[in-house]
Amino acid sequence: MRKWSPLIAVCLGTFLLLVDVTIVVVALPTVGDEFRAGYADLQWVLDGYALALAALLLGAGSLADRYGRRRTYLAGIGLFAFSSLLCAIAPNEQALIAARILQGAGGAAMFATTAALLNVTYQGRDRGTAFGIWGAVNGAAAAAGPLAGGLLTEHFGWRWIFLVNLPVCLAAVWFTVRGVTESKAPSGGRFDLPGTISFTVAAGAWTYALIRAGEAGWTDTLALAAFAAGALASIAFLAAERRSDHPMLDLALFRQPSFAVLIVAAFLTQAAAFGYLPFTTVWLQQVLGNGPVDAGLYGALPMAAASLVVGAAAGRLLQRVAPRWTVGLGLLLIAAGDLLQARLDADSSGAALIPGLILVGLGVGSVLPSLSSAVLGAVPRERSGMAGGALNTFRQLGFALGVAVFGTIFANRVSDGHGQPAAFADGLNAMLTVAAVLAVIAALLVLAVVPSRDAGVGSRGRDALEPAGR
Incomplete structure (x- = not known):
């Protein structure tokens, strides 16, 4: 058991920080009703967390290299637990947003060190097992978030979304103290x-x-x-x-066309696949009258389940196919799924979203693992940590800015239609159409620029993949 304590510690932290990106989505209408908050405030409940996570991730990685990854990880867990408590007792939307920003800072400290801790702890076959389990936890967090948020909100209240983090944080601290040894970069990174x-x-x-x-x-x-x-x-x-x-992001990496295009694709993928979900949740609950659990089942679970099925059933196969095809064609699947959802009217039910969400999930399951492999394979081995950090940073930034852009479109359409059901449907259709266009642009860039190879990850990419948590 002690052998796998570091893996348990890392997986607990990873699950928490990733599930908190999406767990709040289905609770937003309930939070809005309690605080009498508008769409802009609800957007910041999501974006405050995602922005802090994205903006501080690379800097946190530099701090971890210099002062110790175990120390940084424990500090991140402590900050995440404290801010989760602040979220749970927030008296108004301003306090909740501030606590979510603080929570994102803790999540960045955790996320920046997770894979690096595994990389220095395990060797050989154990390392492969550890990274495989850690990758599965990443996918499970996306599937668990909306459903867990719906269950907690409907049966216990939205504040329990954050209170349940506290015992998990305690468990993560215990396993970290018990099994994780300290490590630093040989040269000691500088904080930019x-x-x-x-x-x-x-x-x-x-x-x-x-x-x-x-x-x-x-x-x-x-x-x-x-x-x-x-x-x-x-x-x-x-x-x-x-x-x-000692830059936190070496701009010279973007001189490699494949790297630059794949980072853009990661940014646009998060916006096109996930940026509209908060607003479908608003429609499902405020217009159709679904509860938080049903909103999670209709609004996110089909996508997450399809993504997990692809990852579990075809994960190894996808790694043998050139990223040009898995990422490019996966993005076209996301675009098709967005367009399939963009057919709502005043009489539509939540079930109208399901076929399109399944298509989006199939695309996400193809794109995200392949993106990680391709980005890390496109850079020198010594830059793998920075490349992995850049990928995670721009993914979270894509989600945050996607929510902001789609929120603008949605609010304008709903306002113009005076809040009628048809106006909500029109707003969702407009958002989903824009999302599809973004996915198509990303797909065309990938298909045009990323070269074809016999395998998705070369020897350099496989070596680079393991320390990708920076």
Whole structure:
């Protein structure tokens, strides 16, 4: 049992931080009713977490390399537990959003160290077993989130979504202290403070600008100021990374066309496959009158289940196919699934979403594992940690900005239709159509740029895959 204590510790933390990305989705209408919160506030309950997770992930990896991965992981668990308690007792939406941002910071410290801890703990066949189980936990978190959130919200109240994190965090700490040894990078990584600050400001400003524009109009002073701040912070980030001797994201990696296109594909995949789910949940509950459990069953479980089936049944086969095909064709499946859902009207039921969600799930199950392998195989072995961190960062950023963009579209259509059922359906159809376009753009880029190979992961990619948690 002691041999597998590090794996248990890492899997518990990974499950928590990933399930909390989606577990809140079906609770949003209930939270909105209790706090009398609008769409913009509900978007920030999701985006606050995802943005903090994305913005701090690479910086947390640098801190872990310098000060110790075990220490950073334990600090992340402690912060995640504390912020989960703050979420559970939040008296209003502002306090909940602030606690979710703090929770995302804890999640970043955990996520940045998980795979690195496994990589230094296990060798040979044990390492392969550990990474296989860890990968399965990643997929299970996506499937469990909406359903667990629905069950807890409907039967115990939405605050229990966060309270259940506390005993799991305690268990993760116990297994970490008991079985995980400390490790650091041989040279001791440096923390890229200018890069971290500028990237965080840029991501937050762009997201705020999109949400504010959807709420107050595209000519709103605050929205325009936020767009300007986002642009300036983005320029500052690029300048900081070019000048830094130890950048958290080496911009030279983007000179490799395959790497650059695959990162863009990861960003657009998260938006096209997941960014609209919070708003289908609002439709299912506020318009159709479904409870949180039914909203989870209709609105997310078909996708998650289909994705898991693909991963379990065809995971090894997918790794033998060139990423150009698994990622490119998988994205086309996501686009087809989005369009299949975009046929709603005032009389549609939740069941109308299921066929399209299954198609999206099949695409996600093909795209995400192949993306990881392809990104890590496209860079030198010594850059695998940074490449893996960049992949996870842009995936979470794609979700956060996707929610912001789709929220703007949805709110405008619902407002124009005075909140009638047909207006909700029209808003969902518009979002899903845009999502399909994004998936098609990503697919065409991948099919045009990523080269064909006999295998999805070369020897360099297999070596790089293991330390991908940075």
